[in-house]
Amino acid sequence: MKALxxxxxxxxxxxxxxxxxxxxxxxIGCTMKLHDDPGVIKENSHTCCTLDDVEDARNVAFKLGMxxxxxxxxxxxxxxxxxxxxxxxxNGLTPNPCIDCNRFMKFDKLFERAEVLGCDHIVTGxxxxxxxxxxxxxxxxxxxxxxxxxxxxxxxxxxxxxxVLFPVGDLTKTKTRQIAEENGFINSHKxxxxxxxxxxxxxxxxxxxxxxxxxxxxxxxxxxxxxVLGKHKGIIWYTxxxxxxxxxxxxxxxxxxxxxxxxxNVYLGREKDLYSKELIAGDFNWTSGIIPDTEISxxxxxxxxxxxxxxxxxxxxxxxxxxxxxxxxxAITPGQACVLYDGDEVLGGGTxxxxxxx
RNA sequence: UGGGGUGUCGCCAAGUGGUAAGGCACGGGUCUUUGACUCCCGCACCGUAGGUUCAAUUCCUGCCACCCCAG
Numbered sequence: 001m002k003a004l005x006x007x008x009x010x011x012x013x014x015x016x017x018x019x020x021x022x023x024x025x026x027x028i029g030c031t032m033k034l035h036d037d038p039g040v041i042k043e044n045s046h047t048c049c050t051l052d053d054v055e056d057a058r059n060v061a062f063k064l065g066m067x068x069x070x071x072x073x074x075x076x077x078x079x080x081x082x083x084x085x086x087x088x089x090x091n092g093l094t095p096n097p098c099i100d101c102n103r104f105m106k107f108d109k110l111f112e113r114a115e116v117l118g119c120d121h122i123v124t125g126x127x128x129x130x131x132x133x134x135x136x137x138x139x140x141x142x143x144x145x146x147x148x149x150x151x152x153x154x155x156x157x158x159x160x161x162x163x164v165l166f167p168v169g170d171l172t173k174t175k176t177r178q179i180a181e182e183n184g185f186i187n188s189h190k191x192x193x194x195x196x197x198x199x200x201x202x203x204x205x206x207x208x209x210x211x212x213x214x215x216x217x218x219x220x221x222x223x224x225x226x227x228v229l230g231k232h233k234g235i236i237w238y239t240x241x242x243x244x245x246x247x248x249x250x251x252x253x254x255x256x257x258x259x260x261x262x263x264x265n266v267y268l269g270r271e272k273d274l275y276s277k278e279l280i281a282g283d284f285n286w287t288s289g290i291i292p293d294t295e296i297s298x299x300x301x302x303x304x305x306x307x308x309x310x311x312x313x314x315x316x317x318x319x320x321x322x323x324x325x326x327x328x329x330x331a332i333t334p335g336q337a338c339v340l341y342d343g344d345e346v347l348g349g350g351t352x353x354x355x356x357x358x
Numbered sequence: 359u360g361g362g363g364u365g366u367c368g369c370c371a372a373g374u375g376g377u378a379a380g381g382c383a384c385g386g387g388u389c390u391u392u393g394a395c396u397c398c399c400g401c402a403c404c405g406u407a408g409g410u411u412c413a414a415u416u417c418c419u420g421c422c423a424c425c426c427c428a429g
Contacts, residue, residue, distance in 0.1 A: 010391090085392090096392040149391075193391050204393075239393050249369035249382045255395090305390060331394070
């Protein structure tokens with residue numbers, strides 16, 4: 001058995017590499033070069049894929065005596081992730097680039113390379129589990145709830161799941177770091193990554209402007225009753241549920257209700273106006289491999305760090321999925337992913353559509 | 359011009375003769391392999407010049423600004 005390990009330079013994938021090797025696989029380490037290092041990297045930047053990160057990965061691979069490759073996926077990343085990210089914001093949506101990166105880079109382009117290298121498995125440092133169950137592969141949450149990443153993996157197909165390993169998926173983060181330490185990995189104490197990898201400054205809107213060279217025009221902040229409350233600095237700066245950065249004083253906090261690319265208006269309202277019970281998810285993938293033919297009762301997450309919420313889900317004639325929550329949810333946001341769960345298992349997921357698209 | 363009113367942090371807004379609540383906004387931090395949210399911390403010497411008083415933002419006077427009414 002031969003495995004290709006996607007090593008980001010972080011602790012998790014390093015330990016994943018080690019564990020895969022221990023399990024008896026012939027291992028090849030690799031790092032995907034997804035973008036040029038941003039011009040300005042802030043101190044203690046918590047992102048991945050910088051030159052330093054590649055060197056950390058190489059260092060660990062060397063320590064483990066593995067071959068190590070760096071794949072240049074910059075073009076594909078620009079096309080499949082960054083451009084899509086920009087398109088979303090320009091259209092009033094709020095994208096989740098990490099999900100796309102998993103889908104189009106780690107479990108697509110990397111698979112092609114694995115085949116070329118004669119590897120039958122792809123290994124990553126994600127916190128999630130894959131188990132065979134009734135003749136199919138079930139994607140399960142990680143036991144370490146605080147680190148569970150199953151949400152960002154819903155796009156995996158049965159075919160992909162059959163060739164993927166998540167060696168640290170059973171571990172707690174503490175245990176992972178312990179293993180890294182025991183093996184003297186250079187990155188055993190490296191901070192967890194956060195922020196969008198190609199937006200190390202945390203200001204994604206500035207990055208969008210840099211990529212497109214466009215200026216996004218100011219527009220009106222419109223209160224739910226139609227009153228114009230002020231000027232916003234361009235729709236790409238806002239997302240549903242957002243409070244900070246509006247700069248408007250009011251008796252109670254104001255939140256973004258909706259971003260309308262057609263009128264260039266940003267609609268505002270109160271906290272209570274953010275709650276709703278229904279959504280339509282498109283571009284849906286049934287991770288479980290089973291497309292339910294009737295309405296099912298399950299749970300769903302509409303953002304990464306959220307507990308699953310009880311709901312019912314129904315497949316529509318066009319393949320989209322209608323999700324109805326038992327209780328109203330705060331700020332169901334178009335562009336974000338809605339992932340369905342049955343207990344620990346990821347049933348599937350899709351992208352939340354806007355009311356206009358529905 | 360005559361009569362009345364108001365003047366407290368960027369916005370709204372309490373308040374007392376004894377040394378400035380709160381909300382919003384804003385800044386920082388936390389959280390986080392997305393964007394948000396949450397939570398925490400920070401954030402004024404009370405229009406101005408005098409006077410009364412042991413002590414004034416709070417009392418008095420002038421001035422300035424704004425608002426309303428009247429012509």
